Amino acid sequence: MAARNPYRLVTNLKYWLLSSVAFLAGLGLLYASGTGWFKDHESLGTLANQLGGLLIVSVALATLWDLVGRRSFFYEMLSALRLKHDIHVSGLESVDMDYNKVINWDEHLSSARHLDIFAAWATTWRNNYQTRLQQLASRNDAKIRVCxxxxxxxxxxxxxxxxxxxxxxxVRSRLNETIEYYKRLDTNIQSGRIEIYVSAAVRVFSAYRIDNRFVVTLYHHKGSRSGSVPALTCREGGTYFEFFKDDLEGVLSASTRIYP
Incomplete structure (x- = not known):
């Protein structure tokens, strides 16, 4: 059996002692309000009667709070604190059913120095941010790796x-078209700012590392691929970022670089 907390025992003892004193005081006032002296002083008798009743009701409510409310509130707060701690440790920054909303793509792509793309072909994403990708590919201080x-x-x-x-x-046509797209993004000059890798790993999600953040979108597994899918953003230093970084580097280490 776990040892009892002495501080909690002292606190509970003080609480029940004060409650008992208040309850007895309430009973005493109720009893005294009916005695002869208070009958001769009707207003004071009424006050004593009401004060006694208030003390008894207050003790009853406080007891109910201690037995039920306080513990429920404590466990609710504990659950919230644990969730907050878990989110902090994971490094999770945002979650949404629209990958366009989990991060400001324009802002982060415009200032990025390192972009990793782990996807099947991500045609919609490429079309949405083609201008930013072209600007990023043209900068000497930036690098793009595509897996x-x-x-x-x-x-x-x-x-x-x-x-x-x-x-x-x-599928082959889309993959080859995607490869040619990223070559054209480098204007086919093999600048070294864009590296393209291929691997046999089958994607179960798409992941984009923009400097110190990962953006991950899930895939449908149902027959119809219509509808939104969950997406999340996580920062460097969290367990989620470390997982996706290790996963990506592991795939890249077993991949074949085909460009440049």
């Missing part, structure tokens, strides 16, 4: 076709 599924790996293509409910030829 894509390998269009020449038959099993990888087959699994992607199943996941996205597409034909295998369509």
């Amino acid at each position: 894509l599924p390998d269009p020449s790996h038959s099993e990888c293509v087959k699994m992607l076709a199943t996941r996205f409910n597409m034909g295998q030829d369509d």
Whole structure:
């Protein structure tokens, strides 16, 4: 059996002692209000009667709070504090059903120095932020690493076709188009500012590392791919960031660089 907290025992003893004194004082006032002296002083008798009743009711309410309310409030606050601590440790900054809202893409891409892209093809994302990507690719102090599924790996293509409910030829076409897109983003001069990797790893989410943050979007697993999906942003120093960083670096270490 766990040892009892002596400070809690002292606090509880003081509480019940004061409650008992208040309760007895209330009973005493109620009794005294009916005696002869208070009958001769009706206004004081009424005051004593009401004060005695108030003390008894207050003790009853305080007891109910101690037995039920205080403990419920304590566990509710403890749960909230634990959740806050978990969020702080994870480094989670924002969550939404729209990946465009979990981070200010324009602001972060315009000032980024390092961008990692881990996705199947992310055509919509590329179209939305094409101007920012072009500006980033043109800067000498910036670098973009792109990790894509390998269009020449038959099993990888087959699994992607199943996941996205597409034909295998369509998957290869999209992957090759994405590779050519990032080459053109570098204006095909092989500046070294853009690196393209391919691997057999099948994506179960898309991840974008912008300097010291990761933005991650999940995928549908249902037949119909309509509707929004959860997205999150996490900062460097948190457990989520470390997980996605290690995951990405692990895939890159087993990938083949095809450009430059």
